[in-house]
Amino acid sequence: MNTSSNLIDALFIFVLACFIGFEVIRRVSPLLHTPLMSLTNALDAIAVVGAIVLVGEHKSTLSAVFGFIAVVAATSNIVGGFFITDRMLKMFKSSRPAAKPAADSVAK
Numbered sequence: 001m002n003t004s005s006n007l008i009d010a011l012f013i014f015v016l017a018c019f020i021g022f023e024v025i026r027r028v029s030p031l032l033h034t035p036l037m038s039l040t041n042a043l044d045a046i047a048v049v050g051a052i053v054l055v056g057e058h059k060s061t062l063s064a065v066f067g068f069i070a071v072v073a074a075t076s077n078i079v080g081g082f083f084i085t086d087r088m089l090k091m092f093k094s095s096r097p098a099a100k101p102a103a104d105s106v107a108k
Helices: 002-026 030-057 061-091 102-107
Strands: none
């Protein structure tokens, strides 16, 4: 009975966190996307550590399976976030070659 109650409580907290996270992220300006991705990567790193602890405790097979899924999901989210952030930062770099300083042209 206690395990069932704990699972229901955990699922309730998970659903509430999903709704709150969705509402918070939905209202963010597109200009803040890159800093938000960096923050999300940091939060996912915390989730990976928590999931590794959950898998390491191995209290039950179900917790180990959920922990493994959490490790895979959070790790893929971190890697994808870094790729997206890197791609967005490359958009701000100039595609033109850098101009040579005037001192170099005078010396020749």
